[in-house]
Amino acid sequence: MTKPIHPTLTTAYYAQCVLSFGVALGGLAIGIAYLPVDPWVRAFLAVATLYAVTSAFVLAKCVRDRHEVGAVTTRVDQARLDKLLAEHDPYKVESL
Template identity: 75%
Template sequence: MSRPIHNTMTGAYYAQCVLSFGLSLVSVVLGIAYLPVGPWVRAFLAVAVLYTVTSAFVLAKCVRDRQEVTTMSSRVDQARLDRLLSEHDPFKVDTP
């Protein structure tokens, strides 16, 4: 028997994640904007933050995709095993 996958993400948890991400991004952008450095340094830091954010999204997607593939392949293997076990009759005698 395979275990059911439960979606434990509530609306409040999702909102907290989105707000936390938005607040952290705004904080960094404001920090870069008010940093007492030249425009080239600000531009470099802004590009570095954007690269970090996009890399984090890509990494999260890769981890999610790998988890989905693993879950799907284990479900297929479990379904095959369940079918083999349901078709198996230990008392059946094979006649030539």
């Protein structure tokens, strides 16, 4: 059985993700701040943006947790199978 390939998280990739998120959120904040509308509309858009960002973080955490649970279950099942195969002797004769 082959092991799943997990991508490695390099420092450059992590920095790129954080920087990209910051630029996107900053651009959105500047866009909302300079939007030619009433202040209550700006406040609504700002709250909606914060809600969308926090929901995205929560969703990412849930997906990660579900993946980790599946990985742990797979490892436990693999360990049980390995133990069973190690204990099995195909040449052992059962006494009657």
